[in-house]
Amino acid sequence: MLKYQHIAAEIEKYIQEHALQQGDKLPVLDELMVQFGVSKSTIIKSLELLEERGVIFQVRGSGIFVRRHGRKGYISLLKNQGFTRDLDHFPITSQVLELSVRKPTREAATNLNISMEQDVYYVKRVRYIYEQTLCVEESYYNKAIVTYLNNEIVSDSIFDYIREGLGLKIGFSDSYLHVGKLEEEEAGHLGLHKGDPKLDVETIFHLANGQPFDFSRITYNYIQSQFFIQANGHGM
Amino acid sequence: MLKYQHIAAEIEKYIQEHALQQGDKLPVLDELMVQFGVSKSTIIKSLELLEERGVIFQVRGSGIFVRRHGRKGYISLLKNQGFTRDLDHFPITSQVLELSVRKPTREAATNLNISMEQDVYYVKRVRYIYEQTLCVEESYYNKAIVTYLNNEIVSDSIFDYIREGLGLKIGFSDSYLHVGKLEEEEAGHLGLHKGDPKLDVETIFHLANGQPFDFSRITYNYIQSQFFIQANGHGM
DNA sequence: TTGATAAATTATACCGTTATAATTATAATG
DNA sequence: CATTATAATTATAACGGTATAATTTATCAA
Numbered sequence: 001m002l003k004y005q006h007i008a009a010e011i012e013k014y015i016q017e018h019a020l021q022q023g024d025k026l027p028v029l030d031e032l033m034v035q036f037g038v039s040k041s042t043i044i045k046s047l048e049l050l051e052e053r054g055v056i057f058q059v060r061g062s063g064i065f066v067r068r069h070g071r072k073g074y075i076s077l078l079k080n081q082g083f084t085r086d087l088d089h090f091p092i093t094s095q096v097l098e099l100s101v102r103k104p105t106r107e108a109a110t111n112l113n114i115s116m117e118q119d120v121y122y123v124k125r126v127r128y129i130y131e132q133t134l135c136v137e138e139s140y141y142n143k144a145i146v147t148y149l150n151n152e153i154v155s156d157s158i159f160d161y162i163r164e165g166l167g168l169k170i171g172f173s174d175s176y177l178h179v180g181k182l183e184e185e186e187a188g189h190l191g192l193h194k195g196d197p198k199l200d201v202e203t204i205f206h207l208a209n210g211q212p213f214d215f216s217r218i219t220y221n222y223i224q225s226q227f228f229i230q231a232n233g234h235g236m
Numbered sequence: 237m238l239k240y241q242h243i244a245a246e247i248e249k250y251i252q253e254h255a256l257q258q259g260d261k262l263p264v265l266d267e268l269m270v271q272f273g274v275s276k277s278t279i280i281k282s283l284e285l286l287e288e289r290g291v292i293f294q295v296r297g298s299g300i301f302v303r304r305h306g307r308k309g310y311i312s313l314l315k316n317q318g319f320t321r322d323l324d325h326f327p328i329t330s331q332v333l334e335l336s337v338r339k340p341t342r343e344a345a346t347n348l349n350i351s352m353e354q355d356v357y358y359v360k361r362v363r364y365i366y367e368q369t370l371c372v373e374e375s376y377y378n379k380a381i382v383t384y385l386n387n388e389i390v391s392d393s394i395f396d397y398i399r400e401g402l403g404l405k406i407g408f409s410d411s412y413l414h415v416g417k418l419e420e421e422e423a424g425h426l427g428l429h430k431g432d433p434k435l436d437v438e439t440i441f442h443l444a445n446g447q448p449f450d451f452s453r454i455t456y457n458y459i460q461s462q463f464f465i466q467a468n469g470h471g472m
Numbered sequence: 473t474t475g476a477t478a479a480a481t482t483a484t485a486c487c488g489t490t491a492t493a494a495t496t497a498t499a500a501t502g
Numbered sequence: 503c504a505t506t507a508t509a510a511t512t513a514t515a516a517c518g519g520t521a522t523a524a525t526t527t528a529t530c531a532a
Contacts, residue, residue, distance in 0.1 A: 052288065052468075059446065074412060172469055174290075177313075177465070178461065179415060179458040180458060197415050197434070210259060210301055226413070226414060227412070228411060229410075231410075233407045234285060
């Protein structure tokens with residue numbers, strides 16, 4: 001693990017263990033430098049990482065402060081690993097409805113940037129939180145990249161497997177959100193009624209080298225659907 | 237304007253003017269250094285900014301590449317200025333339903349971190365795209381920070397006024413999303429029916445020094461509601 | 473006490489450099 | 503020709519430093 005990542009993790013751990021609240025001040029830069037025995041630029045890199053993740057914010061001339069969202073049980077739309085992290089104190093289970101190799105739909109092929117003759121893994125899952133259905137997920141994985149999947153992997157965390165099992169580096173993702181009304185079939189899976197509200201999230205996941213490897217559409221149960229986004233000033 | 241911001245803007249302009257597509261390669265670091273006549277760290281800072289904004293991605297050992305989302309007409313959930321930027325080719329208009337000084341609700345007071353006796357500006361607007369209603373927005377501005385508002389400002393861009401008119405620096409924001417069914421009153425404003433789907437987005441906007449100054453809830457017309465989010469690997 | 477002014481604190485911009493890791497291109501090998 | 507080894511390219515990590523801008527604190531004057 002890189003120095004700056006390690007330091008960032010240490011600082012984050014410190015914040016959690018000491019239950020620091022929004023606005024609480026952290027040690028100043030020079031102090032952190034001495035404390036961790038690294039150069040200024042390394043500390044700055046760590047702090048930038050934490051700022052990007054929404055853990056802290058920095059004010060020139062003033063200091064480094066804790067930033068914490070108060071609401072629990074919300075799913076982050078930025079960490080694209082979703083539930084596993086945010087809802088880790090909640091009992092999440094998966095039911096695999098289908099796992100097969102097939103040809104992609106036109107839409108999937110376009111988003112994965114492959115031809116319609118190339119093979120993909122198709123995965124359809126229902127996710128539960130407590131006894132309630134959380135969402136239905138349909139995913140297409142480019143089989144040229146994600147060469148192998150089985151029921152065990154798919155029941156667990158596919159992304160962990162891609163990282164550790166296949167040794168691939170996951171990069172960025174583009175998500176598109178739509179609100180609409182449930183179709184009959186979707187409503188059945190979610191235990192809701194046709195015409196009820198739904199949130200569809202389409203995401204294209206890319207490797208660190210820019211190749212798209214996963215196109216997925218998740219349909220959320222509107223009753224369980226709470227999301228949050230932390231935006232930083234630079235994007236504005 | 238800072239050097240690295242200026243360079244980032246130049247690079248972004250270059251990408252747009254030359255209509256570069258996803259995957260197209262930009263000049264290498266050393267070349268950019270020479271081209272802009274600045275040090276390596278400054279170029280790196282510019283590229284980090286563009287990466288954070290989802291404009292480019294970098295691959296070690298390979299190069300700097302263009303990243304572009306293909307779909308038009310989607311509202312970014314990260315640039316919290318919303319429409320003005322994303323939909324700037326679409327005719328967006330506002331109708332101010334109310335502008336008044338009042339005491340905040342308990343919820344607004346909590347989120348603005350003030351007491352219920354302190355004054356706030358209350359703004360209620362409907363936003364239209366083409367002839368369709370896009371959303372209804374209710375906002376509470378801490379009057380101790382946003383000292384003055386009038387109808388003209390509120391019809392235009394409140395955030396531009398806060399930045400330029402009041403000289404305040406806007407920092408980060410926390411947004412919370414819920415999907416639900418429209419109430420009678422909301423449906424009326426949006427030209428929809430009670431029980432139709434809706435997306436509620438609550439956002440707390442902070443100044444760069446961490447003070448919350450605006451708490452707003454936007455209810456979107458589900459028919460016009462298309463959003464996108466670009467996530468970067470570091471957050472994962 | 474108040475208000476203005478100066479000083480100290482603190483994060484940020486920017487410079488320059490060395491070392492390293494990932495990728496890609498090239499050469500060597502069978 | 504395919505495979506492997508090597509070299510070149512390229513972004514990233516990490517060091518250390520000076521200058522600057524924003525904020526907070528201390529100082530002083532009224």
